[in-house]
Amino acid sequence: KALAKNPDNRYQTAAEMRTDLVKVHGGETPDAPKVFTDAERTSMLSAAPASHRTEPIDPAGPHQPRYVERERSGSLGRWLIAV
DSSP: OOOSSSGGGGSSHHHHHHHHHHHHHTTOOSSOOOOOOOOHHHHHHTTOOOSSSSOOOOOOOOOOSSEEEEEOOOHHHHHHOOO
C-alpha cells in the first residue's frame, strides 16, 4: 500500500502505516487491502498472455575436459639425460 501508484491508495498518514506495521510484527494481517482503480483493473485484466511457451534447451554435446593432457615423454627424457 505504501508503494501504490495512485496516491489515493497509499497510506494517508504515518499513523496508518505504523498501525499496519505493528500488526504485521505481531503476526496479524494488516488492514491494507489491495485497491485498484477501474483503469488499473482494466489494464491488468486486458494484458495479453504470453503468445507461446518456450521450449527446453537441448543439452550440450559430450563433456569437454577442462585441460588437455600433454605428452610427457619428452620432458622425462630430458630429466634422465640431465641426471
